Amino acid sequence: MALVCETERLRLDQLTEGDAAFALQLLNEPSYIRNIGDKCVRTLEQARAYLVDGPMASYTRHGFGLNRVALKDSGAVVGMCGLLRRDGMQDVEIGYAFLPEFWSQGYAGEAVAGVLRTAVCQHGLQRVIAVVNPSNAESKRLLEKLGFVLAGDVVLPGETTAIHQFAKALSPVLRLSAEHVDAYRALMLQAYDQHPDAFTSSHAERAALPMAWWLARMGASGSNAHEMAFGAFHNGQLAGVAGLSLETRERVRHKATLFGMFVPQQHRQLGLGRQLVQAVLDYARSPVGVRQVVLTVTQGNTSAERLYAGCGFRVFGVEPDAVALGTGFVSKVHMWCPLEGEHTLQRP
Numbered sequence: 638m639a640l641v642c643e644t645e646r647l648r649l650d651q652l653t654e655g656d657a658a659f660a661l662q663l664l665n666e667p668s669y670i671r672n673i674g675d676k677c678v679r680t681l682e683q684a685r686a687y688l689v690d691g692p693m694a695s696y697t698r699h700g701f702g703l704n705r706v707a708l709k710d711s712g713a714v715v716g717m718c719g720l721l722r723r724d725g726m727q728d729v730e731i732g733y734a735f736l737p738e739f740w741s742q743g744y745a746g747e748a749v750a751g752v753l754r755t756a757v758c759q760h761g762l763q764r765v766i767a768v769v770n771p772s773n774a775e776s777k778r779l780l781e782k783l784g785f786v787l788a789g790d791v792v793l794p795g796e797t798t799a800i801h802q803f804a805k806a807l808s809p810v811l812r813l814s815a816e817h818v819d820a821y822r823a824l825m826l827q828a829y830d831q832h833p834d835a836f837t838s839s840h841a842e843r844a845a846l847p848m849a850w851w852l853a854r855m856g857a858s859g860s861n862a863h864e865m866a867f868g869a870f871h872n873g874q875l876a877g878v879a880g881l882s883l884e885t886r887e888r889v890r891h892k893a894t895l896f897g898m899f900v901p902q903q904h905r906q907l908g909l910g911r912q913l914v915q916a917v918l919d920y921a922r923s924p925v926g927v928r929q930v931v932l933t934v935t936q937g938n939t940s941a942e943r944l945y946a947g948c949g950f951r952v953f954g955v956e957p958d959a960v961a962l963g964t965g966f967v968s969k970v971h972m973w974c975p976l977e978g979e980h981t982l983q984r985p
C-alpha cells in the first residue's frame with residue numbers, strides 16, 4: 638500500500654486491485670450513479686479493470702489519481718478522493734465519492750484538504766478545479782466551504798450536458814507536519830551553515846539535536862504545540878521556511894515570535910519570503926488570537942529588514958553586540974508587528 642497522506646482521522650492510500658469489492662460497492666451506490674455517473678461496473682472483474690485502467694494507470698502516468706480513504710482507527714474504507722487529469726482538460730481536478738453511511742461526519746472535507754496539501758507539496762500545483770453536477774447541493778456546499786469558487790459551466794470531454802466547474806487557487810505556503818521533518822531539518826541546517834550571521838543558533842549546535850527536537854520545533858509532536866513551522870513549496874519542493882513560537886504564560890499570550898526564516902538562494906525574490914511572513918501573521922491572528930508578533934534581525938541584513946518592514950513590522954530597538962560570531966559581535970534589531978482586527982490591543 639502506498640501512503641498518499643494522513644489527516645487527523647483518515648489515511649489515504651493508492652488503490653490496488655485488492656480494492657475491487659469496495660469499488661464495486663461504491664460505483665453502484667445510487668448517489669454515485671446520480672451525481673457522478675454510471676461506470677457500468679457490475680462484477681468484481683469489471684471493478685478490477687476499472688481500478689487498473691483508471692486510478693492505477695493514472696498513478697503511473699501522472700503521479701497521482703483517486704485514492705482509497707480509510708478511517709485510521711477502525712480501518713474501514715469510507716470512500717475515494719484524489720487528483721485526476723482528464724484528457725482534454727487543462728486543469729487538474731479533485732474528485733471524491735463516499736459511501737452514504739459515512740456522510741455528514743466531515744470526512745469528505747478532511748480528505749479533500751489532505752489531497753490539496755499533496756497538490757501543493759508533492760505535485761507543485763497552483764490551482765485545482767472540481768466539476769459538480771448542478772443538482773448536487775451537498776458537494777457544492779463542501780467545495781465552497783473549502784474555498785472553491787464557481788468558475789462557470791463546462792461540458793466534459795465525451796459528454797453533452799454542461800456541469801458546474803469550481804476552482805481554487807492554492808497557496809504555496811502550508812503549515813508543515815511530521816512528513817516534512819527531514820526536508821525542514823535539511824533546509825534549516827543549510828541556513829545556519831550559509832548564513833551564520835543571520836541566526837543565533839550555530840550549525841553545529843542544531844546538527845547535534847535529535848529528530849524529536851525538530852518534530853517539536855515544527856509542532857508535530859503534540860496537539861498543544863506552542864511552536865510550529867510553515868513551508869513554502871515551489872515545483873513540489875520545500876523552498877522556504879518560517880517558524881512561529883507562541884507564548885504559553887497567561888500574561889504574555891498576546892505575543893508570539895517569528896523565527897527561523899529562510900529561503901535558499903535559488904528560490905529567492907519569487908515572493909516566497911513575503912508569503913511565508915504573511916502566512917505566519919495570518920495564523921497568529923486567527924484562530925490563535927495573538928495581538929503582536931515580534932522578531933529579531935541582524936543589523937545590516939538589508940533583505941530581511943526590508944522584507945519584514947514591507948509586511949508591517951516596525952523597529953522598536955537595537956541590542957548592541959547581541960550575538961558573538963567567531964569574528965566579532967553583531968547587533969540585533971528588534972521589530973514588532975501589531976495585528977489589526979478585533980484582537981488589536983486597546984491601549985489605555
Ligand SMILES: CC(C)(COP(=O)(O)OP(=O)(O)OC[C@H]1O[C@@H](n2cnc3c(N)ncnc32)[C@H](O)[C@@H]1OP(=O)(O)O)[C@@H](O)C(=O)NCCC(=O)NCCS
Pocket residue numbers: 828832835836877898899900901904905906907908909910911912933934935938939940941943944945947
Ligand atoms: C530574507 C529572505 C528570507 C527573503 O526571501 P525572499 O523569498 O527572497 O523574499 P521575497 O521574494 O518574498 O521578497 C520580499 C521583500 O523582501 C525584500 N528583499 C528580498 N530580497 C532582497 C534583496 N536581495 N535586497 C533587498 N531587499 C530584498 C524586498 O523588500 C522584497 O520586496 P520587493 O520584491 O517588493 O522589493 C532570504 O533572502 C533569506 O533567506 N536570507 C537568508 C536568511 C535570512 O537572512 N533570514 C532572516 C533571518 S532574521
